Amino acid sequence: MQLALSPEDQAFRAEMREFFTTKVPEEIRTKVLEGRELTKEEIASSMKLLDDHDLAVPHWPEEWGGRGWTELQKHLYHEEMQAAGCPVPLAFNASMIGPVIAHFGSQEMKERFLPKTKSCEIWWSQGFSEPDAGSDLASLRTSAVRDGDDWIVNGQKTWTTLGQHGDWIFTLVRTDPEVKKQAGISMLLIDMRSPGLTVRPIELIDGGHEVNEVWFEDVRVPGENLVGEPGQGWTMAKFLLGNERVGVAPVGATKAALARAKKLAPERLTEPLVAARVAELENELLALELTALRVVAHSADGEPHPASSVLKLKGTELQQAVSELLVDLAGPGSLASGAGALEGDGGEGLPDWTSRVAPTYLNFRKASIYGGSNEVQRQIISRTILGL
Amino acid sequence: MDFSYDDEQDALRDAVRGLLGKAYSDFEQRRQTTKADPGFSEEVWSQMAEMGLLGLPFAEEDGGVGAGPVEVAIVCQEIGRVIAPEPFLHAVVLAGGLVQACGTPEQRQEVLGALASGERLLALAHDEPGSRWAPTASAVTATQDGDSWTLSGTKEPVVQGARADQLVVSAKLPDGGTGLFLVVGETCERTGYPTYDGGRAARVRFDATPATPLGEPGRDLAGSIALIQDLGRIMAANTAIGAMEVALRTTCGYLTSRKQFGVTLNTFQALTFRAADMYVSLELATSVVQWATMVLSSGDPARVHDAAARAGLQASRAARHVGQEAIQLHGGIGMTAEYSVGSYTAVLTALDHLLGDGDHHLVTLADAVAEHDAIDPLAVG
Structure with a gap:
């Protein structure tokens, strides 16, 4: 047992910190650290910048732009990126469909999609959930029927995050209604400009437009856009969600948010109850970070350690708890969510940060629902780890 | 950065698990052991001594093994697994740890050697009625008369205080600060009782009881x-x-x-x-x-x-x-x-x-x- 990083890993960490804090534009990093919404261009240009330095998809196979790093190095990369406020590479591209295409796609499909996926020239959207298929994803009903070489897609997807920016959507469709529900699912890549495809916004409780419904009405999709073989979709979905679970424990970002909270309201730290609450959150974040380090140390071949469910469950709880703390620190000022649009406060009005805390708090309620809800994670822990 | 044990640490864990797992393979064995005084098995304690566990953290010149905190932690985890009632934490880690940290070379050799071999049980008498985990003492005071020292006051609860052969006692020094003293168990007034975790503790009263300063006399420890x-x-x-x-x-x-x-x-x-x-x-x-x-x-x-x-x-x-x-x-x-x-x-x-x-x-x-x-x-x- 040894605490210190090896000299190589220390150098690696310093290199990452140097890059993220000096090469990524400060105005973008400040926006991230302050919890402001990024534009499509800011997200895409940040990913392009990372890709220009081979830092967008280090976990991919080396042939397609991966770096062959150890699990610990990937972890350090991720933590330093979040601590610096660098926008993380678009998850739909980097963590979801990219690895699926690299693992299951044909050579032709890889050449066609992977370079533009890692540079964010293609903005991917996720077509998984449906109105009647949430946690029970395998009961999805969007259908794809053969017509010559093509597929004709009909149905509705929902909760499509940032679908308003999407160029392509990777979509789970039912290609065989006769077999067991998991076995009849396939993965199709669909151009979002296709006739018959409609994106409709869903307004959320924070007032923002983050997610969408995507409707398919006789959308024609070329047969070559099927990933792998028909019926492999469920296997791909599990592969993808396993990757997602590791990525959704936002340790670095939550640490940064808590450190920022202390700076925003230092006078409140003299109150014993507030100081105790912050100290307890810091300790739980420490426990989470150390657990992530233990998990990466024991992950082999990219297979997620079963305890990664702990990271998702606790990571999102702490993300939510810190967002809740910020609302409480803002106190009555947290009501002024619309004041962010006012021109300069001239030193008279509420500090700018108070306008964002309540919408952020409301927005983060999603975290324990997506990526396999925290109840699904408890199910995984009790079945897979505890044998119950 | 590495969270795994090396081969020797694995071997230590297996050996301790073997010893304690055998002694307390059945929960009823632990239950019967904790029912009778002194609340732990003298036999298991000597087996732990033979295995070198009772001298694990101490320097080799003091009769110990010179192992590090990871090894001590392994023993503690294994004790926890079977909730073995042997007072390793109190006698070795705490009382022994203080002798190692503060004792003169002669005291370290004599006391830690006897602890490591299992012939002498140490107890730490530090808690006092009303104290809450402070590193200082106030209810027991030390008095100096020439080269000799005595202690007066009450310590409670003292884990294994009634069974211990020797006590490491904290006391308020005449010139302020907290000193540590070695006291022969039989020389103080000890009232032992069982504790809800299966262990034993005692109320220990000192009344001008002769004591030997641990380390340099009069120093705040x-x-x-x-x-x-x-x-x-x-x-x-x-x-x-x-x-x-x-x-x-x-x-x-x-x-x-x-x-x-x-x-x-x-x-x-x-x-x-x-x-x-x-x-x-x-x-x-x-x-x-x-x-x-x-x-x-x-x-x-x-x-x-x-x-x-x-x-x-x-x-x-x-x-x-x-x-x-x-x-x-x-x-x-x-x-x-x-x-x-x-x-x-x-x-x-x-x-x-x-x-x-x-x-x-x-x-x-x-x-x-x-x-x-x-x-x-x-x-x-």
Whole structure:
């Protein structure tokens, strides 16, 4: 047992910190650290910048732009990126469909999609959930029927995050209604400009437009856009969600948010109850970070350690708890969510940060629902780890 | 950065697990052992001495093995797994640790040699009525007369105070500060009683009792006491981790075998989800406790103090959660002395209050919360 990083890993960490804090534009990093919404261009240009330095998809196979790093190095990369406020590479591209295409796609499909996926020239959207298929994803009903070489897609997807920016959507469709529900699912890549495809916004409780419904009405999709073989979709979905679970424990970002909270309201730290609450959150974040380090140390071949469910469950709880703390620190000022649009406060009005805390708090309620809800994670822990 | 044991550490764990697993393979053995005085098995204690465990942390020239904190932590975890009642934590880690830290070379050789060989049981007499884990003493005072010293006042609770051959006693010095003294067990007035975790403790009264200063006479040793308290906090947390692992495993075993309404209890999601939450608490606590054990190797008192509070807080929260739920998920049988899981909760409760509970540690951490931005667990070089 040894605490210190090896000299190589220390150098690696310093290199990452140097890059993220000096090469990524400060105005973008400040926006991230302050919890402001990024534009499509800011997200895409940040990913392009990372890709220009081979830092967008280090976990991919080396042939397609991966770096062959150890699990610990990937972890350090991720933590330093979040601590610096660098926008993380678009998850739909980097963590979801990219690895699926690299693992299951044909050579032709890889050449066609992977370079533009890692540079964010293609903005991917996720077509998984449906109105009647949430946690029970395998009961999805969007259908794809053969017509010559093509597929004709009909149905509705929902909760499509940032679908308003999407160029392509990777979509789970039912290609065989006769077999067991998991076995009849396939993965199709669909151009979002296709006739018959409609994106409709869903307004959320924070007032923002983050997610969408995507409707398919006789959308024609070329047969070559099927990933792998028909019926492999469920296997791909599990592969993808396993990757997602590791990525959704936002340790670095939550640490940064808590450190920022202390700076925003230092006078409140003299109150014993507030100081105790912050100290307890810091300790739980420490426990989470150390657990992530233990998990990466024991992950082999990219297979997620079963305890990664702990990271998702606790990571999102702490993300939510810190967002809740910020609302409480803002106190009555947290009501002024619309004041962010006012021109300069001239030193008279509420500090700018108070306008964002309540919408952020409301927005983060999603975290324990997506990526396999925290109840699904408890199910995984009790079945897979505890044998119950 | 590495959380795994090397081959020698694995071998140590297997050896300790072999010894204690055999001694307490059946929970009834532990129950019978704790029923009779002194509340632990003298035979197991001598076997631990033979294996070198009672001298594990001490320097070789003092009759010890010279092992590091990771090895001591391994022994504590194994003790926790079977909730062995042998007073390793109190006698070796705490009382022995203070002799190692503060004793003269002659005292270290004599006292630690006798402790390591199993011929002499040490107890730490530090807690006083009204004190709450302070590194100082006030109810017992030391008086100097030429080269001789005496102690007066009361210490309580003193774990294994009635059985101990020799006591390490903290006392208020004539010129202020807290000194440490060696006292022969038979020379003080000791009233022993059983404790709810299966152990024994005593009220120990000193009345102008002859005492030998540990180390240089008259020196304030509160700093050394604080350091050993931090070491003890991390080792108590390691013991708790071992106990929690088994309490959770026992609970899961029960859920898959006990039938009600014609089905096993693991059919009910209301129960399995609670077991999943216990697992989350245990994993998080394990991570912090292992980290704190590694911080001990740094030897930096300020870092160790911080790490001990963090491990203590996380282990305290987890121990209450896991211990309480282990009983609840069992139902009535968890309340019985005959079945193991309730005793695990009792031991976890005692460990939680040995050197500071969660709230105590939280106050330590809250006082320092404005002094740093974010915590970097890998910062120790």
